[in-house]
Amino acid sequence: MDRLTNTIRPYAWGSTTAIPTLLGVEPTGEPQAEMWMGAHPGAPSRLDRGTGETTLSDVIAAGPERELGAAAVAKFGPRLPFLLKILAAGAPLSLQVHPDLAQAKEGYADEERRGVPIDAGHRNYKDANHKPELICALTPFDGLCGFRPPLEAAELLAGLGVDSLEPYVDLLRAHPEEAALREVLTAVLTADRAEMARTVTEAAAAAERLGGPYKPYASLVHDYPGDPGVIAAMLLNHVRLQPGEAMFLGAGIPHAYLDGLGVELMANSDNVLRCGLTPKHVDVPELLKIVKFEPSDPGVLRPEASPEGEEVYETPIDEFRLSRFLLAPGGAPQVLADGTPQILLCAAGSPQAGELALRPGQSVFVPAGEKVELSGSGTIFRATVVV
Structure with a gap:
């Protein structure tokens, strides 16, 4: 299990105060829009296993099955298939849509064939993957x-x-x-x-x-x-x-x-x-x-509690699964043992993941198969995959 150091993206629409308030630090006066947790090449999380700081993407590339588990590698390939973020909107984001998997593959291949530079302002497809997403509110x-x-x-x-x-x-x-x-x-x-x-x-x-x-x-x-x-x-x-x-x-x-x-x-x-x-x-x-030109119900999701205390946000996607744990003072520890990779994010309180004490906004990467015990009090979100 590794404590992560994460990049904060300063997009213009970001709040100047929300992420600093969560982290318990002074605002810089600049917008802080997103904190990325994962192995996306744009801003991979960093960690240190005793030999100096490296990126989570490099750690996974050096041992995909060790870090992600054989089942996840077989299903999604040798990469972490999800990206976890804290998002702080101080102004509206762009009105947007995302392609499905077939559309993404076709669009990406077409722009590659036409030689459109990957960083061109008019490029639509930066990769060949779809981008379903889930947003869970920490504030209204x-x-x-x-x-x-x-x-x-x-x-x-x-x-x-x-x-x-x-x-x-x-x-x-x-x-x-x-x-x-x-x-x-x-x-x-x-x-x-x-x-x-x-x-x-x-x-x-x-x-x-x-x-x-x-x-x-x-x-x-x-x-x-x-x-x-x-x-x-x-x-x-x-x-x-x-x-x-x-x-x-x-x-x-x-x-x-x-x-x-x-x-x-x-x-x-x-x-x-x-x-x-x-x-x-x-x-x-x-x-x-x-765009799908059909009326749709936004469908507000509320977590469904399991007997073990994990509250799961059900979605039709296998690349990611979000759940949370509400840890009460003096409550029994929650033991997580899974054959899939996990990122745990503290959203409130002062819980512990194993021996690591967490504050709001701090996160850890848990390799596949590693058991971790959650204790103390606070809120922890868990991101993993479905295999």
Whole structure:
């Protein structure tokens, strides 16, 4: 078992205070958006087994079956198939979707054949993997997830009283659900930018004035003035998670995180196609291939407790499995013995993993087959795989 040293990514949308508060350190004044725990090549965790600091990715590469277990290597290959993060949104993230596995493989191979540089701003596929993800709230957490039913979206847009939105309202009311959503999203993202900027300004002013169900969308224009993603966001469900609640995001589901601190677990990929709320590249034709144009219930997840005390967030994905342990003072230790790799993250309190005392924000890597005992008091999240 190894204590991990992790990289904090300073993306512009990050909160300046949430991660420092969790870690118990002074804020730097700069945004701190994500802390990565895992073996992603972009920012692998670091550890020291007595011979100097190295990366978790190098440790796994030197002995995949020893670190990950034979079953995980046989199923996912010689790599850690998940990435665990602490995510702190101080401003809205981009409105985005992720491809499924077949789409990712095809898109990546196509861009490789065409010689698109991996770091090019217009590149869509950074790898050949899908990116399902799960976000679990540590504080009240606001997000957008999945399309509203078209008639509900039409009522929301109509209620703003903005004349330039009327054609979208008519489309949403007149066509079958899939066609309506596709036509309206396409029209919004391909509209004349100057005209759309005026529409966004009028819609945001109306949303600010009306409040209520419009409140989550009114704030978007402060961060992304004139961005067509502000209108596209109104097609989506608004979700507020309370601490301990989670949301699963599968392939093709448009979503954005708006505000809050959470634990995020995802397949080890960096494939993102953006719909708006971003200065970055938006590839509308490719995006339209990936988006699932169907209304969906965001489906707030609550953990299911096992007799052993582990609370599991059930998802349809094998690359990752998230659970948590709420350790009470004086309670019986929790013994974890598994043939799969694990990352344990302390989210609250002062628990122990084996002989290692943990503080909030600290994490450890547990190789496959190694038994670890959790004791003390606090909250520990466990990330592993399903084999």
